[in-house]
Amino acid sequence: MKIYLVGGAVRDTFLKQTVVDKDYVVVGSSIEEMLAQGYQQVGKDFPVFLHPKTQQEYALARTERKTGNGYQGFSCDANKGVTLAEDLLRRDLTINAIAQDSDGNVYDPYNGIDDINAKVLRHVSDAFIEDPLRVLRVARFAARFHHLGFTIANETLQLMTKIAHSDELNHLTPERVWQECDKALASQSPQVFFDVLKQCQALAVLFPEVDALFGVPQPEKWHPEIDTGIHTLMVLEQTSLLSDNKAVRFAALVHDLGKALTPKQDWPKHYGHGQKGLSVIKKLCERIRVPNEYRDLALLVSDQHQNVHNAFELRAETIIKIFDKGDFWRKPQRLTELLLCCHGDMRGRSGSEQVHYPQAEYLQHCYQLANNVDVQSIITAGYQGSQIKNQLQLKRIETINTYKIQYLK
Numbered sequence: 236m237k238i239y240l241v242g243g244a245v246r247d248t249f250l251k252q253t254v255v256d257k258d259y260v261v262v263g264s265s266i267e268e269m270l271a272q273g274y275q276q277v278g279k280d281f282p283v284f285l286h287p288k289t290q291q292e293y294a295l296a297r298t299e300r301k302t303g304n305g306y307q308g309f310s311c312d313a314n315k316g317v318t319l320a321e322d323l324l325r326r327d328l329t330i331n332a333i334a335q336d337s338d339g340n341v342y343d344p345y346n347g348i349d350d351i352n353a354k355v356l357r358h359v360s361d362a363f364i365e366d367p368l369r370v371l372r373v374a375r376f377a378a379r380f381h382h383l384g385f386t387i388a389n390e391t392l393q394l395m396t397k398i399a400h401s402d403e404l405n406h407l408t409p410e411r412v413w414q415e416c417d418k419a420l421a422s423q424s425p426q427v428f429f430d431v432l433k434q435c436q437a438l439a440v441l442f443p444e445v446d447a448l449f450g451v452p453q454p455e456k457w458h459p460e461i462d463t464g465i466h467t468l469m470v471l472e473q474t475s476l477l478s479d480n481k482a483v484r485f486a487a488l489v490h491d492l493g494k495a496l497t498p499k500q501d502w503p504k505h506y507g508h509g510q511k512g513l514s515v516i517k518k519l520c521e522r523i524r525v526p527n528e529y530r531d532l533a534l535l536v537s538d539q540h541q542n543v544h545n546a547f548e549l550r551a552e553t554i555i556k557i558f559d560k561g562d563f564w565r566k567p568q569r570l571t572e573l574l575l576c577c578h579g580d581m582r583g584r585s586g587s588e589q590v591h592y593p594q595a596e597y598l599q600h601c602y603q604l605a606n607n608v609d610v611q612s613i614i615t616a617g618y619q620g621s622q623i624k625n626q627l628q629l630k631r632i633e634t635i636n637t638y639k640i641q642y643l644k
Contacts, residue, residue: 259293261295332345355387373395381423426468448491460584477578540577
């Protein structure tokens, strides 16, 4: 029995990145022997165990054979004779197929260290094509390591495209698709995840609502990049520079989905695209099990981003309605999140990457002033029941009007 540190911990050590989780592979052992030593088995389909003290994952070395569709369509062989090289051969990328023993000796049968040095994401073997989940995983690694200069090997991208053209992606569960998407949203360059899926033609299968934006033109005056799909990825990139909040980043991704519904005869204008996109966002979120928190912010951003851009032209009554609709009185952070998305939307245009966004400061100040209106003074003045709410509304409108006049002088 021999134990090796494998996968991300070895890779990230070579990349000089922080090691978060440590996974181990056990060669020359069996389920019975692992249980006898106090390990707790947790894998139903694969022989994976938790260490009795550290609770870290230890898996028996195994080989896999494709037996069905999807990433779960495999039979596993974890007999004592499976070698370390055979176990590493079944892994997705060469940079993830490196092992290290307890003495610090490194085993790299598939030249993962060379690919780390060359900053290349490359598949280990042609068995890569058997697991559709690897399309999402490679796209996610591309997003995660983009800032380090990593790119995908052409031959690997070709295999990903081949998977996209098969029926395999349709066998991924919605939960797993979202799990990979959510991890990508947490990366330093989440726009790369969707760009890679577009390159290998998997975006149309997994996120058809986003894919539909490519090729849809916008007015060149406001969008020098013209293409709505390109704009969307630029918005995601810029918003991610402003915020690491995954819900904010998701809202930025889907804020313009309604533009794909604009009749071609109306191009390049997109009247009411924010409202048209609401039903599309709801269906997308339902299909891939997006958390309600993400969905609700995405709907708010789609519905209101045009109003926010036009903040200085809005009547005080309209601003108060937006605050009411967004429930900002109870959830002030949602106003901040909305404004971050709108700022990212404005910066996600060719040549506008550093643009200032005074609408955010203006609306934040409007909110603070309106929220500071004293309700107690209204009650003291003798108003009762619904009259209190009406008077509060009137005073808030009056306060914003006064501020607006001063601000726009």
